[in-house]
Amino acid sequence: AQSVTQPDIHITVSEGASLELRCNYSYGATPYLFWYVQSPGQGLQLLLKYFSGDTLVQGIKGFEAEFKRSQSSFNLRKPSVHWSDAAEYFCAVGSGNYGGATNKLIFGTGTLLAVQP
Amino acid sequence: EAGVAQSPRYKIIEKRQSVAFWCNPISGHATLYWYQQILGQGPKLLIQFQNNGVVDDSQLPKDRFSAERLKGVDSTLKIQPAKLEDSAVYLCASSLMRAGMDQYFGPGTRLLVL
DSSP: OOEEEOOOSEEEEETTSOEEEOOEEEOSSSOEEEEEEEOTTOOEEEEEEESSSOSEEEOGGGOEEEEEGGGTEEEEEESSOOGGGOEEEEEEEEESOTTSSOOEEEEOOOEEEEEEO | OOOOEEEOSEEEEOTTOOEEEEEEOOTTOOEEEEEEEOTTSOOEEEEEEETTEEEEOTTSOTTTEEEEOGGGSOEEEEESSOOGGGOEEEEEEEEOSTTTTOOEEOOOEEEEEO
């Protein structure tokens, strides 16, 4: 069965420091992978996605993620964190065909990011 | 472009009562999803509609949860009767069919069952 693991429940970084959030997935075929961010009281916002091609994906707000098939990972990175990046981050794998009818998302449990001044 | 709208934003009820949530997707989005997000967990899909037909409701507790999407636009999710473990945020999302999995989420309805 498809699953997503985010091993870090909570991470604290200093403002201006680099960030890497880990995500490991289990999926039988080529996965469609996503990172979402959720600010308090808000819905989820799509940061970036991977479904084919270049394994290094650029997203909004200066985030990027790298798909590594050999490690079943899709880690999220940012070179310099801003205080406004404090939020909860969710990795997800798409179950089904991209563009198909049964394209539900399976989410990890999330990583809560705190940013110290 | 207006986003996904949900109401109410917050709801507090007692167990065994009923409650309903409303979602208005982005205009033109054929696919609509309801997710349940329990505190400390990622969202879990409850039901997916394609226009007004159900595509996937395998994780919907059908003895107490129901959902409909009349006319293929707005959707309502109902819980009757509610249990304590239904306390969660209920997220609605929508997507264009041809865009596949680019799902756009609403702000959610936070439900507390006492």
